[in-house]
Structure formats: C-alpha cells, structure tokens
Amino acid sequence: MSTENKTFTLWPYAIIAAIVLFAGYIIFFVVKAMNQDVDLVSKDYYAQEIAYQDHINKLGRTIAVGEVGITYNQEGKTILLQLPEGYKDQKIYGQIEFFRPSDDALDFKMPLQPGRDLSQLIQADTLQPGRWKVRVNFSANNETFYAEKALTIE
Structure with missing residues (x-):
C-alpha cells in the first residue's frame, strides 16, 4: 500500500479562471464595439461637399484680393x-464671428462695419482670456469672402 500525501492545489483552477475572465473581457469589448453606432458619412454628404468647395472658393477669392x-x-x-x-469703394456686408473652442457658450457674432480706411476696431476687454478664433464672412460685388485667424486673449 502506498501512502502518498496528496495535497490540494489551486493553481490549475486559478489559471482556468484567469483564461475564462480574460475571454469574457474580450467578448464584452467586442460586443460593445459591434453595437457602437459609427456614422462616417452624413445623410447630406453631397450638400456638405458643395458647401466645402464654396468655402475653398471663398478662401481663394480672399487671397487673390489680399489678406x-x-x-x-x-x-x-x-x-x-x-x-x-x-x-476700396465697394459695398461690404458681412459678420464677424468670435468662436471659443473650449466653451461654445461664449461664442458670439457681430456685424462687419469697416470704416473709410477699411478697418474696424473691436473692443476685446469683455472677452474671456484664452484662445479665440475670429472668423470673418463678408461679401462685396456679389462675391463672398472668408478669413479666419486664431488669437490668444490675455
């Protein structure tokens, strides 16, 4: 008769449990990723593409006349x-948009009203400190133009 001392070890069960938990973790993320709604193309893609081409044309016209x-x-x-x-000597209509990338509640628009020297001075003391994008959309002689610049207000 053999009197072997058999000891109980948890290692095989721990390895199996780790494999099962890892497989469950992977399956959970695969299911979650498969149920994620991804819309890469909008419903009005063609209209947006035409609008983007118009934006490029505005930039080109603005650069051609001057910065x-x-x-x-x-x-x-x-x-x-x-x-x-x-x-010079053209009727200019448009608006100036102040865009704050970090807080859309601070965004606002104002009319473009250049003086005789084609300049407009805007008081910035009410603007919150930080990064702002100033976008200018305007038209002259039945053509539209666009300019944009990022500013850091301190």
Missing part, C-alpha cells in the same frame, strides 16, 4: 480688423 489683417493689441485690449485695399 485680411486680424491683429490683437494686448495693451489696448482691442482687435483690429483690416481689409485690403482691393475692397
């Missing part, structure tokens, strides 16, 4: 918008 200057004066807390001389 729109948007500068921030930290001491005076002002933003100077300067249209190029190519727009």
